[in-house]
Every structure is written in C-alpha cells, then in structure tokens.
Amino acid sequence: MPTSGFLPKSSELNLRERRKNFKDDLGNDGPFDEASSDEASTPKEALDPVSNYNSTFKYLGLGALTALSFYVRFHKIDSNDSVVWDEAHFGKFGSYYIKNEFYHDVHPPLGKMLIALSEYLAGFDGNFGFDSGEPYPDGVNFKFMRQFNAIFGALCAPLMTLSARNVGFGNHCSMLLGLMVALELSYVALSKFILLDSILLFFTATTYYCITKVHSLRQEQFTRKWSMWMLLLGLSIGCVCSVKWVGLFITLVAGAYTIADLFTSHHNKTLPRSIYYRHWVIRIINLIIIPFMIYLFCFKIHFTILHKSGTGDASTNTLFQVNLDNNKIEIGPRDLAYGSEVTIRSHGLSPNLLHSHVQLYPFGSGQHQVTGYGHSDDNNNWIINFPRQSGMEISEFSPGGDESLKLIDGSELRLVHRNTKANLHSHEIPAHVSKNCYEVSGYGDKNIGDVKDDWIIEVVQQLASSNATFPNEDSNKIHPISTSFRLRHKELGCYLATTGLAYPAWGFKQAEIVCKTSWTKRDKSTWWNVEDHWNANFEKSEGYVPPKSKFWADFILINFAMASSNNALVPDEDKFDALATKAWEWPTLHTGLRMCGWGSTTVKYYLLGSPFQTWLSTAALVFFCCYVVMFALRWRRQTVSLTQGDLSVLGMQGVLPFLAWLLHYLPFVFMGRVTYVHHYVPALYFAILVFGFVLETVLPKRVLLNVVIYSTLYAGCIYTYMYFAPIAQGMDGPAMNYQYLDWVNTWTIST
Template sequence: LRLDMTLIFVLAFTVITRLWALHAPSQAVWDEVHFGRFAGEYIRGRFFFDLHPPLGKLIFAAVAWLGGQKTAFTMSKIGDAYDGSTVPYLLMRLVSASCGIAIVLVIYLLLRGLGCSRWTCNLGAWLIAVDNASCILSRLIILDAQLVLACLITITACVWMTRFPRFSRSWLLCLLLSGLGLGITTSIKLVGLGAVGIVGLITLHDLGQRLQEVLHKPTRATVQRWLADFALRSICLVALPLAIYVGTFALHLALLPRSGTGDAFFSKPFQASLDGNIHNLPLDGPPQLANGSVVSLRSLHGSSAWLHSHAHRYPVYPNGTDGLVSSHQQQVTAFSFTNDYNSLWRLELVRQGEFSLAAKPLISTPSDLPQLLYHGDLIRLVHVATGLPLHTHDVAAPLTPTLQEVSCFAPGDHRVPPGQVGHQPKMDIWRIDVTDTTEPEVLALRSALRFVHANTSAALLISGQNLPSWGFFQLEVAATRDINQVSTLAWTWVADHHVHDQLPKASKEHVPEISFWGKLVELHQVMYEAQSRLSKQAHAYSSPPLIWPLVFQGISFWQHPENNQQIYLLGNPLVWWLLSVGHATQCVPTLALVVDLESRREFRARILFTHTAFFRRLAWGVGVLGAGWLILYLPFVLMERQLFLHSYWPALCLRQVLGPRKKANTHTH
C-alpha cells in the first residue's frame, strides 16, 4: 500500500482523541467495576462467574499483572477512586485505546479489500474516527473495543482472501488470519458469533462459485483442487477457532483453581474441584450439626475469615447524628486466622416453649443421640472462650450505620441503647437456614448457612470493612434487615472444625469427579441460564434496538459527584442521522431500478451486459457490509431483555462504512 497522507492524518486524529487525558477520570467508570474485579480475581486465582467467554478478561488480567497489580480490585461501585490503589488502570485503558486506534486502520483496509478508492476508504475511516460513541468505548476497561477489532480483522482477512489466487502465500495467510480472528472474536464475547455468520456467507459464496466451475468442466485436477480448498478452509475456519475457544476456557479454569464468588452457580462436582470449596474440604468431625456442637463459622465473603470474639468491648463513641452510642458490649469480629480458640462457638438448640417462635415441631432423632439440627431451627450461638451468647440489637454497627451492631451480651452489661432497660435474654436467639439446597439437614462443611436474628429478622454478615486499632484491624461483623442490599456471600457461612463427643465421625463423602469437558459443558449451561434470566424490565438507560440507528438515547457512564461532569455515551448525531437518511434514500432508487429492469426485459439484457463489472462490485461490497450489519444487529431486535446502546457498536462499524461503499459504487457507475 502506497503512503496515504490523508490516512496518516485520520490516524493522528484518532490517536489524539483516544489517548488524550486517558487517565481521566481517575475513578471507576461504568463496567470497569466488573472487568477490573475479574482481573483481580485472575491474579488471586479465585474462581468467579461471568456471562462472557474469558479471553478479553484474560488480556486485562495479563496487563494488570504486568503493571504490578498483586491484590484484589477494591473498587465496588462507579465513582470509586483509583488513587492510592495498586490497579494499573491507565495501562488497562491503554489496551482498549490501542484497539480503538487499530479499528480505524482496519476499516480502511476492509474498504480497500472491497475495491474502494482511497477517497472512499479514508471517508469510512474518518466516520469511525469522529464518532463519539466509538471514542468513548475505546477509552475504558471494557470488552467492546477488543471485540470490534477482532471482528473487523476477521472480516477484512476473509475479504482480502478472495482477491488472491488460491493456495498462494497471501491466500493462505489471509485464511489463517481469518481462522485466528474467528477464534479470538468468539472468545471475547458471544456477539462475535456474528463474525462466524459473515465469514460463513463469504466462504459459501466463494466455494459455490468454484464448485460451479468444477461442475462446468469436471476434471480430476479441478476436483482435487476444490477438495483441497474445502479441507484447508475446514481446518482454518472451523477446527482452529474451536481450538482457540476451548483453549481460552482451559486457561481460564487453570488460572482460577481456588474457591471464590462464582462457586454457588455450579454443581457439587464442579465446586469440589476448587481448592478451599466446602465440597473439597475433608470432614474432621461428625457430618451433621446437633445440639451442643462446637464449630467455627467461616464466611464465604471474600478471603477466608471466621466469626470471632474476644474479651474486649466496643469503645464508647458517637454513632452518627442520631445521638446513639455504642453498646460497650463484647466485640464480635471476623478473623482471618484459623484454629483460634476465640473463633469457636457452641450451638444450643432453643426448645419448644422456651421462646414464642420456637413452635416448629422438631424432626425426630434417635434417643441415644443429641437432637440434630435442621433448617429453620432456633439456636443460640455461645462463644466458647467467654461463655457469652451472640447478640444483636437496634444499635448501629461501628463502621456501617445502616447495619445493626453484633456483640456478645453478658448479664451484667448495663450500657444498652436508649429506651431499652436491663438485660433482654431473648435477643440472643437465631434461626439457622440452609440456603443452598432443599435438604433440611445442617451439615458441616457442606451446607451454606444463614443466621437470622429471631427478634429483628436481621441476617448475620461481614461488611467487608476493617475495624480500627481498637478492633485489632479485624473485619466488621454486623447484621442487616435487608439481605437484598448486600452480596449473598456476605451473609453465607459454613460450619467447619466440627466437634461433638456424642456423634459418630463422618465417613468420607463421595463427590464424583468432573472432567475438563464436563466443566466446559456446565459452564456454558450456566452462561445460557444466566443470559435467559437477565432482567426484562426497563432501565433508565436501556433502549430498544429499533431506535439505536437514530441515536435518540445514550447511557450515562459516570458523573462527578461535585461538579456534575459526565461521561455520556452518545453517537455523533450528524454521522448517524446522515447515514440513516442516506441508506433510506438509496434503497428507493435501487429498488426502482430493479423493478424497471424486470419490466423491460430487452433493455435489461443490454444494461447487464454493459455494466456487468459495476453490478458485481455493487453486489459484492454492499452485500458483504449489508449482510454483516444485519447479522450483527438483528439478533438484538429479537431479544426480550434489557439492552443498551453500546451493544450496537459492532454492527455500527459496518453500517458506517456501508455508506461510503454505496457512494463509491454510485460514483463509479
């Protein structure tokens, strides 16, 4: 390709708009919260679940690791500051920005492959460069820029392949690049399956034409060449993409060997393959909990931490603006050190008649055994070291005022919330719920448990915040009355280190092993089910696909809390509207020409004979881009769930170059 000064100008403009002040804002923007967290999970090796294939997230994780990130991504919501963290967010954004710059160059090459003039190619590249939406989506830690670049490279390589002689070095290189592109595109997002459809149409068209030539003059040599062509395409366009796709999942699973936030979505055999999962830990005591069981309670929220208490009290401190003070009762925290005597709790069953809510009939237990515990039983959690019961009340937690304080209550405690007088012994009763199965047994290491306070209906949880020095920097334990406002794992507990002298030891539970292929199938089943469960309700920034080309509604990605600066995703109205009008106006005369030619058969033959090259170029260029746009766009029209404007970007890129391609053909004619 000769030096094109206009293209250099377009690329320079693109570099400036994609890289200028890339560090701003130094806060988490939109889905950076999710993809940054996924990168941190790869670095820590903790299993997670996401709707999309893993390659794009693996790329971000690799860049984060090379940039020095060694810990978790701590930004939990839009607007959380990167300042002071170890997250190399600038390098991670640079991945997307580099892809955004490359997209403009690939658009130019795609139009050249379709036979367009340099003027037309530069126009197509310029339309992408000046598009606001393309610019914004190329500056964030999200998958869209990677997806669009891989998709366009795939289509471009396939188009250029049709320009070279079969089996030439250039033809083989383009074929290989097409296969690599297909594997990479589908491994980033399943929207990349649209590229499979586009490449499939081009391949079928090309193979069909060559098959007609073979059938017209069948010889042994022509048949062998066609079969060799078919075999090479099968290897490069089917086997190679599948190998890449499966390989990314193999790498994904290899990098996430430890139990994490994604465990609960999967079967017991899948979970048992993860280090530290409750189904992968050996039972060191009786399998089922009973009245009098002594256990340690491990939270599934983040890194391992056990429910803990010690002979230190909450300090007397002002608690917000409501005038309340702390209870000054014994601290309850979560401690990351295992085998600590202060982390042992005895479960005492509340009998019928002792408490008004304990009217549920108990499931019978053999007379020679202590009463076994079942889902819904009422219990006390008694701290073994101090003998005090776990307690919560209407006092704000020390660090999170919206949560209730959790403490251990002694009969002599006199500091109680205003309006409460003396000791209230019934405030130490909890309901034990089994949340991960319909089976009622409360099992050590196997059951996911929730403890709900009988009087206030507040669930015991870890807030995720570290207490100051008076709490020895251990994790805050509190209780919430609204479990829907916190992560499920925050209030999920597992009983381990179970001891009970009157119960028999457990025999080893047999959990079937699961192969890599079994994991791969289950992963895709869960991905499909999660996609089908996505909300169908309208969102403030969701929009129906039919209005996407008209850019009537955008998405607010980020807003400064003080000066109302915003990052708002919106396409360039001038470009989008002109393309919509242009496509509509060009469809009418094209249709009229076809009707006119059909009505005048004798004139049609002369027109087609005289302008055969023009019609072939028109059908080829517009057909590839138009079909590609429809393949990438129409599936969203058929979906019944929340959809957002950014999903239109892959189809938009083909639509934006479809206009220049039509114009080029019109000028040629």
C-alpha cells in the same frame, strides 16, 4: 488456476465500463453510469488526479489516520480518576485473574483475560475492588490499563480503511470511512475505559478485514499467502467469539461469504472435483475447527488461572467447586443415612442447589416454593427422613450410627426442609413455567402429609476417590459428592428435575424445579448429588480425596450457565432503568447514556453516536434497501444486464456489509434481554461500510465535483467531532455549560 470467491476479479476491473448503460432515476449520473465512455475506459487513477498517488503516499495517509485515531483515544484518558460505568465489572473481573479467584460472567473469558493482562503489566496486585464511582488509589495505574484498552479501539480505524480498499473502494472513500471510525464519538468514549467493547470491535474488524483479504486473493487460492489469511480468518473468528457471543454474528457473515464462495466453485465447470473438495476441507479446518479450538483453549486457560474459590462458585457443579483451593464444601461422613442433613445440587443446565423458603406459590397449590439457588444459604438444607408410608419418624439428630439407617440404591425417603419443616412434595398440578411438568412444592410438616411426600433414590453413577490408596466404597450406597442419583416420585413416577428456566419475580427469578417424565438415565436434568453432608452419628473417612472434575463437563456446564445468565438479563418491570434503551433508538440517536455521575465536579462522559456518522449511515441503509429493490425490478424487466463482475462488486461492497449490519442489529430488536446504547457498536461499523457503498455508487465520476464532495464530507466529519468532542473527551464543570450540545430534546447531556 480456476477462480473462486464471489466472482472473477477480472470482471470487477471492467465494472465501470458496464455501468455506463444503466441510468439512475434519481439523477443524470446513475449508480452504474460514467461521465463518458472515454472516462469509463480510463483507469480509475487517471480519472482523479488527486487519487493518483503512489504506495508511499497511500500508507502515509493510513499512518496519519492511525496516529489521529490513537491521539483522540489517548487524549485526557485519565481525566476522570474514578471507576467509570462498567469498569466496575470488567476491572473487577481482571482482578480475579490476578488473585486466581474463580468468578462467573455472561461473557467468554478472552476479553477479560486481556484486561487482566493490562492489570498485570500495570503492576496491579488485585486488591482494589473497582466499586462504581470510587476513586482509583495512588498504587493503581489505571491510566496504563485504559491505554491498553484504547489500543484495540484505535486500530479499528486503519482496519476499516484497509477493508474498504480490499473490496475496491477508492482511496477517498476508504480514507473517509477510516476517518469516520477514528472520530466516532461512541468509539472514542468506549475506548477510554476498561471495557470489552473496544476489544470486541477490534476482533470484529479483524474478522471482516480477513474476509475481504481472502476475497482479494481469490485468484491465488492454495498459495502460501492465501492459506495464511484463511488461517488468520479462523483465528480472528475464534477470538471474537471468545470475547462476547456477539462475535457469532460476524461469524455468520464469514459463513455467508464462504457459502457464496463454495457455491461459485461448485458451478465452475472447469474446476476439478478434487480441488473443490479441497476447498471444503480447508474451510472446515480453518473456519470451524480452529475457531472452536481457540474458544476451547481460552476456557482451558480460564480454568487453569482461576484455581481458587471465589464469587463464581455457585455457577459450577460440585466436583468443580470441591477441587478449587479454599472451597467451602464440607467433606462429611462418606455414607448418607436417615437423619443426615444435606445440600443437594443439580447436574442440569442450572447447576443450583435444591432450595425452599417461607414464600408460597401465588398460583397452583399455594404451597411453599421450591427453587434452585446456587449461593450458600441455610434454606438449601434438607433432612433425610423415613418415607411417609413407613409410619416411622426420625428426629433431626439420628439415634446412633446404626448401619441399617444408611441409604442405598432404591431406598425410599422423605426430604424435610430444615427451616420450614415442610416436606418435598409433588402432585398433578402443572409447573409454573414448564406447563408439561408437575409442580414441586414444600407441603405439610411432621404430622401433616401424604404419600406424595415420598421419593425413591436411584443411583446412576459412582466416582472413585482421587486418592488411589483410599478403600473402594460400596457402590450400592449413597455417598456425598461422588454419587450421582435420581429422585423418582413414588406416586407419580416422575423425576425431580431442573428445567434451566427461571421463575418470574414472585419466585425471585430463581431456577425452576419440577417433577418431569424422563425416559433415559442420561437425562442430566434429573441428576443430583449431595454436596454438603452433616451427621454427628457417623465418622468422617480419613484420606478421602474428591474425584477430579472433567474439563469437557466443566466447559459445557459453564457455557450453559452463561446462557442461563444471559437469559436472566430481562427488564425488571418493577424498576425503571434510566440507562436502558430500545434498538430503534440507536440508529436514530434518540437518546444517549450517562457513563458516570453528573456532579459539577465530576468529569462527565455521555455515550452517544456521532450525528455525522450515525445519521448518514442510517440514511445509507434506507437508500441501500431502495436501491436493491429498484435494481431487482430493472433486472426483472430486463432493462439492465448483470455480469458476474457486477454481482461480485454489489455482493462485497454492498450486500455483505448490509448483511453484517442486519445480523448485528436485528437480534437486539427481538431479544427479550435489557439493551443499551453500546450494543449498537459493531452494527454501526458495518452501517458506515454501507455508506461507503452508497458514496461509490451515486457520486458522479467527475474529478472536480468528486473532490469538492469528499472535501465537504471530510470537513463535516472533523467539524462534528470537534463540536461534540466534550462528550467523549470529558466535560468539566456544570452540565449546564454544555446545553448547546443537546440537539435533540431527548438527549440528557445538560440536564
């Protein structure tokens, strides 16, 4: 069968023979050097008697490693019986599933649904609030919930070992890397609580493991076994992206491997084109369609379970909210009229209500701010009045239910803010965030104003009632909930719109509202609908049932809302966040994070990477960069020859893990959002893999010396864990008792 993947497997098996001609400037034994030509031609197992193990011994070692990983995570897992750190968020999100109440969060739902599953299995009724620092009541089996989460973290250690074996690392190295994951202090600490981080790391690890497994089976392509692992890779990608969007980074790693795989196949002259195109089809189905379907299915379950009104209503559109049980939307009279009081919601990326308040713009016009705000507030209420040019005025209470007062497509109107009495206004002043649009403000009052207070309503969509027996409504009139419309400024010709951006702190970080030029009716940022409607002069229509929301619209909107919420997580310049850190601090262990209160009677946890794992892996990253540069220079000078097998080993053992580290680290360097120590968790996993490549590359292949070095590394890893174990297993008593752990003066373990 023609081969694919990075390069043929047979070339890799002879790589050690090819390394003997290349000398490393750093010592006698180079990265491609062997102790002797006899050793180079000898099978790897014969070089190291300690590594001459059978399959039973190999898996016994893996079993022992897994047991150790479980032990350190389950040990004293309930020592702190209060809500620790972000358990206040994720435990609460899980409880919303138990109570079927809709909520909004910046992350996709899979991880929180798994947390909800643990709560359900623990017999939790959803009535505990998970307030930070609050003790768990007797009826809440928080120990089981934490153990459920710890399972995901514990399984990352054997996954690391198996991944390392798949790419050709020796057993000593593979077991060491697994041990480093098992005893990594930050992994242990995060695994002990009801958080997303261990779940995210688990699916990141399974995705990478599946990549390495597919690579190891590249000579068995299209067999049942290869197809199964390709499918599992797609399922794993779908799961990791459904826990956090950080999962997109490991998806890019899988994409990079796939591109290299297809590139190799494309240049394989013996491969029939029909087989090559089949490669494309298999990967499109397994690595694009299936992950997307998993992601989509998670949201389908999410919407199905959360069918009651809850804390997240404000992040959704009117149709979604009105179909939730116990929603707060009032079904008022079916026809809008002059004199009606309304709330108006956007269809744009920020599905917020049109809002204003007494605060003024600090720049521009200096008039009342007009913003988008999703939550219930009487500053969302507007009175529909006659246009300024009409010369007519109407009180807040319409004089009777006159049919001529009802709004129709093309009606001119003036929106008056219920509390400030200011008119919704726009003028040729640039908006405060989107400078290519016009500012929208609250201006004047009943007597003060001009023609720039006037707007024209344009109907763009009418939806029918879900009640088939309800009479058809006049499609020319404006109805709450079911009529989507645009508001065109009569003087400027621009449309009232949301931008999806937010004002700075002076605007309370609420959504930006502008008047923008729009050339198409399909521009959803200019679409609005009336949500609440009050008018005592018109009767409510009996039997009206709002239209059902569409899943696709809800899915797209909730993802935009998640993106908007993520973008809003920026550092507050007016507040000091003692927990926030910069990306450069993580690989250097510049500082850690206190996960709970620091009182003398509290069992305390300090989130900090293990010095052994973190500092060694960081040094390995630097070494790898130098190694690649040196290697490239030698190749350019033709002092070293490269075979396809050499490139394959370098690609899978070194380049791919380094690329994975880079993709999981660099985004946090450049993003504007607030960052914390736990954001380095996935990147550290791949930094450890790069350390494995360095070991396999630079260590001499002499049996005794090899055993001594690996024994020292094993001992160092275990000793470092035992020395620093209190920060992950819980520190009893006064923090000053642990002053010996403050190796770096920026650590705050004992202060």
